[in-house]
Amino acid sequence: MMPIALLLGMPRAATTFLYHHFDSHPDIYVPYRRKTNFFSLHYNRYSPDWFFDHFSKVESAQVVVDTETIGFVDKTIDVIGNIDKVLDKQAKFILCVREPGEWLYSLYSQVMTFDKKRNDI
Numbered sequence: 001m002m003p004i005a006l007l008l009g010m011p012r013a014a015t016t017f018l019y020h021h022f023d024s025h026p027d028i029y030v031p032y033r034r035k036t037n038f039f040s041l042h043y044n045r046y047s048p049d050w051f052f053d054h055f056s057k058v059e060s061a062q063v064v065v066d067t068e069t070i071g072f073v074d075k076t077i078d079v080i081g082n083i084d085k086v087l088d089k090q091a092k093f094i095l096c097v098r099e100p101g102e103w104l105y106s107l108y109s110q111v112m113t114f115d116k117k118r119n120d121i
Contacts, residue, residue, distance in 0.1 A: 001088050002058055006039075007067040008079075009096030012106045015067050018096065022065045029055060029062040039082040040070040048086045065094075 007015055007022075022028045031054040036042070038051040055064045071079030083091070098106075 001090070002055065002060075003063045003090065003092075004087055005063055005065045005092040005094060006083065006087075007065055007094045007096065008072065009069060009094075010072050010098055010103055011069045012103055012110065013069075013096040013098040015069055015096050018094070019065075019067055027062055029058040029064050031055060031066060035067045035069065037068065037070055038066075039068050039079045039086070040074065040077045043077075043082045051086065 007018055009015060016034065019030055019034050023030045033054065036051060036054050038046070038048075042050065051066075054066070058064055068079060071077050
């Protein structure tokens with residue numbers, strides 16, 4: 001199995017920055033979609049083959065990095081259990097966290113921006 005690292009953590013905690021940073025590194029492969037959300041949203045919809053198909057162009061020396069943030073805020077999803085069923089024990093994890101007060105303000109600002117855009121339509 002290819003070496004895999006999952007970028008887990010809070011939304012609004014630099015996961016997009018890290019995705020783009022990893023994308024520019026020649027030894028790291030990231031999927032064309034920033035997040036597959038396989039282990040949270042799509043686990044019960046698709047097979048593990050769907051997840052691995054996102055990495056079909058990986059070169060043998062590259063480490064695959066995928067991002068999963070939904071499970072951090074939705075406790076009804078057993079993301080860790082789903083990961084344990086699909087990935088081997090060699091998988092690595094990068095946990096992104098942020099100071100709670102700053103995170104809440106950032107999330108609030110983002111939601112208000114979405115709400116304003118929706119009301120402008």
